[in-house]
Amino acid sequence: MFVSYKWLQEYVDLDGISPEELAEKITRTGIEVESVAFKGEGIKNVVVGHVLEKEKHPNADKLNKCLVDIGEGEPVQIICGAPNVDKGQKVAVAKPGAWLPGHVKIKRSKLRGEESNGMICSLQELGVESKLVQKEYANGIYVFPDDVEVGKDVLPLLGLDDTIIELGLTPNRADCMSMLGVAYEVAAILGKDVKLPETKVQEASDKAADAISVRVEAKEAAPLYTLKVIRNVKIGPSPLWMQARLMAEGIRPHNNVVDITNYILLEYGQPLHAFDYDKLGSKEIVVRMAREGEKMVTLDDQERTLKDVHLVITNGTEPVAMAGVMGGANSEVSETTTNVLLESAYFDAGTIRTASKDHGLRSEASSRYERGIDPNRVVPAAERAAMLIAKYAGGEVLAGMVAENHLHIEPAVVTITLEKINRVLGTQISAEEVLRIFKRLQFEASWEDGRFTVIVPTRRGDITIEEDLIEEVARLYGYDLLPKTLPAGRGTRGGLNVIQQKRRATKRFLEGTGLYQATTYSLTSEEKAHQYALEKREPVRVAMPMSEERSVLRLSLLPHLLESVAYNVARKNESVALYEVGNVFLKKADGAQPEEQEHLAGAITGLWVANLWQGEKKAVDFFVAKGILEGLFEKLGVSGAISYHAATFEGLHPGRTAEILLDGEAIGFVGQVHPNVQKELDIKETYVFELKLDPVYHYPAEPVQYRPIPRFPAITRDIALVVDRDVEAARLQAIIQEAGGTLLKSVSIFDLYEGEHMEPGKKSIAFSLTYFDPERTLTDEEVVAQHEKVLAAVKEKAGAVLRG
Structure with missing residues (x-):
């Protein structure tokens, strides 16, 4: 989960705490922070410019000569090769002396004989990943809305003056897969309150129920399904600040309606889906399990073959979305959309996981459904999205919400004694301190007869047993404040066997x-x-x-x-x-x-x-x-x-x-x-x-034994033995070693001959034999006597004779 530091400040008063300090506190309370990165690292002196004139470069077909106002008196000439640059645009300009990511310094230069006083930048050149850049700007420069002020620093406009804190979430902490979830966590750490976003919207007199109806056939897979209707919307770009936040979170902006649904996904952790109401082909939404072999085309223009374990949203006849995974191409919001049907629902995690896995479609929405969402945010998220669509897409929200609700989820109630908390943690925490910790977590808790009764909000679905409460107390009390003890008993030494x-x-x-x-x-x-x-x-x-x-x-x-x-x-x-x-x-x-x-x-x-x-x-x-x-x-x-x-x-x-x-x-x-x-x-x-x-x-290894360096000389004898070709050298060596007795210390082969001077079917093998006694000097007579035994043994046992 990527957390925008500036966005987080809208929900929690961070009170001057730096992103690095906040990351340290979050890590200390149990959620690992994988990185803290300033988005504008390496960018300096890049401002908004206004392209006053554009003409073709006289000496280059693919270059343009632009006259750009950068808010510093006289306009400057900049040579630009972007195919989409044009007169009247507001663009990002790196002035001479500016720095761009990758340690790139911009200087005054001449391009094909024409002076260029800076550089008109694309988002990629400002450090934004290509996959996050809107399609219309993917191969060219970025164009700002007309209302931005010339000469202003581009970092705040593009959200590049922000710091992103990346959280490495374990599967149980699904609550922190949203900005509000992280806000509750940070508020508990800092002892602050959470400021919830505004959701009130001025509704029209017409009722949503007159425009659409809902029927849920798969009640276990979709226990709560809601729809809002917004008409007369104007599709266009979303506000610049919203685009910047989406890109910072790793989501590419599309248009105002789609961007708002993605924004709410990040803010509330509640996936939404917007349908083009006029493309539905009916005034009814039916939520059911797919029929075996049923087909639909999803937003990625891929035809999908469905199974009867997949949940689909239909217009009563054909699927218009694979629930919780991806919408259908036949109801996609496009530039021509004027009326929007906004879906917010609670889907069964296992059903969504099955469909996501079967089709290889793991999306931001499916990942949240799979881990479990807060059922009490389904309706507020839809209201908040409707408000934003009304505000930024000029939509008119019809009165009420069309819903079918079969959901029965009550907050978990967990009881635990103070004695068990202190026994497990090895602490002496007072009941008042424990109650303060539960209050910081915004858990409803009471203390009576030595026992806490805690009502856990539905956003914290990971807390169901006593041990979960002990963990919450420990991490907010401070792991580093828990007493340190050594294991009792006698330890064992480590080592390799x-x-x-x-x-x-x-x-x-x-x-x-x-x-x-x-x-x-x-x-x-x-x-x-x-x-x-x-x-x-x-x-x-x-x-x-x-x-x-x-x-x-x-x-x-x-x-x-x-x-x-x-x-x-x-x-x-x-x-x-x-x-x-x-x-x-x-x-x-x-x-x-x-x-x-x-x-x-x-x-x-x-x-x-x-x-x-x-x-x-x-x-x-x-x-x-x-x-x-x-x-x-x-x-x-x-x-x-x-x-x-x-x-x-x-x-x-x-x-x-x-x-x-x-x-x-x-x-x-x-x-x-x-x-x-x-x-x-x-x-x-x-x-x-x-x-x-x-x-x-x-195998029992031979013990290592010290052998002193011989004080007395050794005597070497070389012999060449003629044997049948099928006699192995190893056999001869073993015979020699055995017959040589204690005086023969080493035997080695140094030659093999099978040439034309050898009888057919025969070969000659030469051995070097070393005799010595560590206690005395051997005489020739002793060596000859032992050597004769060797020659007799090889002749008797292997038919070997000395080569003449």
């Missing part, structure tokens, strides 16, 4: 290796749900999916991660390294909540190293992806339990994929995306991994 620590360590490590964290949708399509799934199950279908592309819960993180890679590559970011830590969802029994498993996935493509000044490039390969995982497992203390085995997975390259095992149990995979999938996604060679994190996080 072991799983949270490991999760953070995982993310830090992966980001340290150069991967970026991604967050993708948990929802996917039926087709993608099965791709790369570690466990094949039926996917969980969403009850009301937004689309088929987001209709089931994912079983793997990789499909969307690969989409992210493709998205980046398509935009020339060809080296991409992403990871995601997220949940997958595994279906259990029908109707049961799915099982959630935390997974880690990664996708890497392009260059891993690119030191171009040294001519060094290294493309991502299988061992880069595997190396990242090995480093992560070492960081998490589980590397000793991890092993890799060649495997085949759908969607992955059959010769460049490995299964990851933890103590012999499969927990994931690492490999290259299948070339066919790469082609479909239009990406180059890409390596991926995905694994379950729960087994890794819950």
